[in-house]
Amino acid sequence: MSAPVPLPLESPDTTIAASGGALVRRTVLPTGLRVLSEHVPGASSVTVGFWVPVGSRDEQPVTYGSTHFLEHLLFKGTQRRTAFDIAVAFDAVGGEHNALTAKEHTCYYAKVRDRDLPMAVEVLTDMVTSSLLDVDEFESERGVILEELAMADDDPGDVAGELVARLVYGDHALGRPIGGTKETIKAVSRDDVAAHYREHYRARDLVVTVAGAVDHDELVALVQRALADCGWSDEAATPRARRVTDAATISGGGIEVIDRPLEQVNLMIGMPGLLASDRRRTHMSVMNTVLGAGMSSRLFQEVRERRGLAYSVYSYSSLYSDAGSFGMYAGCTPAKAGEVARIMLGELDRLAADGVTDEELLRAKGQIAGASALALEDSDSRMSRLGRSELTMGEFADLDTVLALVDRVTPDDVRAIAAELAGGRRSVAAVGPVRADAFAGLA
Missing domain, CATH: 3.30.830.10 (Metalloenzyme, LuxS/M16 peptidase-like)
Structure with a gap:
């Protein structure tokens, strides 16, 4: 490669021969869901990520902290799996799984041996598409998140980081803490978080990326089968547009x-x-x-x-x-x-x-x-x-x-x-x- 390769949303398939003998492939499914893989020669493991382009900056005032709250809840069970089932699925194969919420995206990810990729795709798909958002689990996790916020508040480095972000960005949404505040987490309702889930977790929003010992065609088939099993809509759609990149007015200091x-x-x-x-x-x-x-x-x-x-x-x-x-x-x-x-x-x-x-x-x-x-x-x-x-x-x-x-x-x-x-x-x-x-x- 002599220059970055564009990834236009309207292009259904892209293949890129990358450095080190790696092969990058991208497929845009009819539902708008995008699948990207990077086959790495000599690898025996894979890391898979399910990305949703929604972060803390996208929340409404009544739902500050709900993106991070939802990230927690997706580990708490679906129609087909309990929270314990999800944990056991990865522990039983020596895998790792976790998630992160950022200001502009959320990612659910796992690292497993290549032979366990079908399991990882199936479980992550189930989590992302079919979370129960159980009422009792919601209240239990509210307490967990409040403890997480308290832990961060005990770390002066974290406090300084949140403070300087608020000062630099002023009233811009990027200046808000990703996890919300004690007040917003205590106030947010299950219905608020469920509405956030329904609005932003659709096929056209989702991006699946896998790197390591992966065959792209097999990966696409795995994703399609897992989505069908979960009953997610197969309605044709265009991928969610990327964020506007015009510079915002920042009035911090x-x-x-x-x-x-x-x-x-x-x-x-x-x-x-x-x-x-x-x-x-x-x-x-x-x-x-x-x-x-x-x-x-x-x-x-x-x-x-x-x-x-x-x-x-x-x-x-x-x-x-x-x-x-x-x-x-x-x-x-x-x-x-x-x-x-x-x-x-x-x-x-x-x-x-x-x-x-x-x-x-x-x-x-x-x-x-x-x-x-x-x-x-x-x-x-x-x-x-x-x-x-x-x-x-x-x-x-x-x-x-x-x-x-x-x-x-x-x-x-x-x-x-x-x-x-x-x-x-x-x-x-x-x-x-x-x-x-x-x-x-x-x-």
Whole structure:
């Protein structure tokens, strides 16, 4: 491949010869359901994912947290299987199964030996299409989710992460916590969650991705048979349209502190970033690597190695369909929180003004190349790449294509991204025993 391959919704079949001898195939069924597979030579296991393009940002005010709530409930039984039956099906073959809810999608996934793929497809299909949403299980799981939220609230890093997202995104739906709040989870009804289920879990919404020792034609037949067994509608439909990628208006920014009696301050600084569809996302990846990814990054070297002000310090980037964010994190002693915040912003400003050295650029590209190649040793990563390609990007890029794009990033590209970020409206979130005036003038 010399460039990403488009995945148009109206194209029923696509075949891509990918790097390393892998074969990627995609079939769009008449119902609008999409099936993607990546056959990996020499693999003896498979990872399968059932993706639904609905996340926390898609909820109505009365159902905040319902996407994550529903994710829990789909493990609680169907007409044909109890919750215990679902657990036993995977435990009995040494498999793994789980789910995740994100801001723009939900994924139910499993990893099993290749011989157990029919079972995994059958069980996941049953869960996704035929959940009972039992009233008693609903109330029991409400308690479980409240405990999960309480656990997250006890983690100051999680609290700082949610706080900085709210500050950066302002009133945008991306600023809401994925799991909802204690108040919304206590208030949401089974009927609300059931309506959410009926609205978003249809054949035209669903994407099935499998990576590893998989035969595509057999996979498509498995999916079709499992859907027929579950009695899901076979009515012809077009696939659900991908999200609009026009940039949203973001009106965030500010400084907010949550005072807690901790030994450290969990400090996060955020600002608007790039959209997932922005072709400069590769430039962002290189810039982020130089600034705050790894032990040779500028943040790690300046904050930890030279000054000894933090144990953990890094930067990150989050990209969504119509908005994105960039941020930096450090955990430090309360008395040094203001100093650390200014150092981190100073490093970003210095990168924006002076750019990157040739040595840093070469090292960052090598780091990305190695990490990308190592990640694809795992069928989980390949399965997730297929899902993101279909739902978010609308195109597939193999390792060779990605690395070629990384290799073309120039010093000017890195400096330009840093300058754009440095010029954006800044947000400072801190959790710990510190006053907001420690960050005066930073946002």
